[in-house]
Amino acid sequence: MSETIKVGMADLNICREPDCLTTIGLGSCVGIALYDSVTKITGLAHIMLPSSKEIKNNSNIAKFADTGIVETVRLMEEAGAKRSRLTAKIAGGACMFAFAMKNNDALNVGEKNVRAVKKVLEELKIPILADDTGLNYGRTVIIDSNTGIFTIKSVGKPEKQL
């Protein structure tokens, strides 16, 4: 029986065949699914902020793009995945509320998160195979360790499989 393991906000986890990983309601947060197609070891991180270096209280490493992705990769390698085989699929980073009044940080954090995630993945030389980011709606994602298929569900939109 395959299990679907839930990853919360500012959380990360890995799984093996035949399990799936899911995270619900990505708004401005970004979900990063990493996959090794040979060992089928799969990781998912749900980050909230771009960088641990800009924040004093940074003990929760799953919260940031930089430390969260690095930790997910470390756990996957520990489980037997190979860095050179890893591929990434990312989703989220929406701008949920639009304001004309002022340029509020909290409101374009989605865009910053996506940029930071791409930069970290580039530094780790992990190619991004699918990217469903930005716009203004929430996304629930599921990564299937059997196939590496990344499913994205949104309100009032057809389900996407990447």
Add this chain to the structure above:
Amino acid sequence: MSKIDLGNLNSLQYDVLKELGNIGAGNATTALSKLINAKIDMRVPKVNLLGFSELAKAMGREEEIMVGILLLLEGDVDGMMMFLLDVSSARALVNSLMGKPLDDASDDINFDEMEFSALREIGNIITGSYLSALSDMTRLTIVSSVPSLQIDMAEAILSIPAIEFSKIGDKVLLIQTQFDDDSQISGYFVLVPELDSYDKILSSLGL
């Protein structure tokens, strides 16, 4: 440096924040009740320190579709104010404002432009009365932005205030008040001041 430590609020501070929620939401509930000419009950406000993953669960299901109306706050109090409704409540509110029968409520999330604008206006009136009560009580100036509205999963909507809190810690302090009438309308007020603003609010009340 901020004096208040969200992880270690004492019971007096909790009570004061609860009272703020009480007065703000009390005013807002009255405004809502007048607007639709029906009796609406307000629950006792809750002040909770929640982990990010518990946030949406505090209001129901994470994937439940909700209407979120968000205002940014400036002035003496910086932060956000959010007004959340489930879809059938939003539908019932719009229907009552537009003179359609209340029991026409459905879970249809496709509001037209007129209905969106009505919802935004409801949000404006209701959050306005919440904030003016708060401002009167604390004698602090609170300026709010025009409301922005979004219909989406509860977790996605609540991630916006959560991200604001994530910059200072791993918990969200939620001043949350639920209201409902006997039949159809239920929702939440959520006040999310920035950390420094808590200091101002509490010290304006002599704490």
